[in-house]
Amino acid sequence: MDPIMSKAAAAEQVVTARLRSGRTWQEIADAVGAPVVWTTAALLGQHPMRAEQAKEACALLGLGDDVAEALCVQPSRTRDDAVLTDPTIYRFTEALAVYGPALKELIHEEFGDGIMSAINFRVDVARRPHPDGDRVVVTFDGKFLDYRW
Template sequence: MAYDPTSPVITEIEQRRLETGISWQKLADHIDRPLVWTVAAMLGSHPMPNTEARAVGELLDLGPETVAALQRQPYRTENAAVLTDPTIYRFVELINVYGPAFKALIHEEFGDGIMSAINCNVNFERRADPDGDRVVVTIDGKFLPYHW
């Protein structure tokens, strides 16, 4: 399952979550997983272990097909339609603008290698600011040196 906002699985999850009033944070707390990881898994970006999938299935009263879909390995492909969403596009724009700078800084600080997108922690928070609240996204990725 890859993220597709029109898929029956995503539709069922969102419908049940909104009907019950259960927040993403409550779901993450319920399965004792990080917030961003939980949301990404429930939106189809990576598989959920059986125990966690069953627990959110019970909490949201999800059908067995949806619980099974949460456990499947997704196709991690680009969905061009999603890139038209203004919020998602801003993250793409951020990488387009700052990606080369991130790369240069990683190479200067760590050497020849990459930051892992698999072995990483992603955190999200809201921070009050007098000029308007701020969105804080932190990516804490493991450095992986190239081996030649």
């Protein structure tokens, strides 16, 4: 019996097939019936997809059952320090380093002692025109979890 393809290998095939097919992440998300950010993260290996979602994505991209199978596996979510050197990802790290303490204070002031969930969570990306250059709007929408004793 052959082992299941790794999520990293499946992600490489997804990215290659998406680029060669000319498909957008949004088109794939529409096909699988899920939000675009979640779908993109799942196809890059960060979430398990339901079998029907994986099959639909792979059919759209011309990928095999081996890739679909890998997309359904529960991921091991770890931090890859090499990824943090990517300029776009680094800017998110930088923004949270600068604004994280202020956001924490404001969350505590508004909600009390607790945290924003990254599990019961949604993130969206949008473009907003601006005279100085278009703006990237990233919205984190997480459930507030209060600390309970």
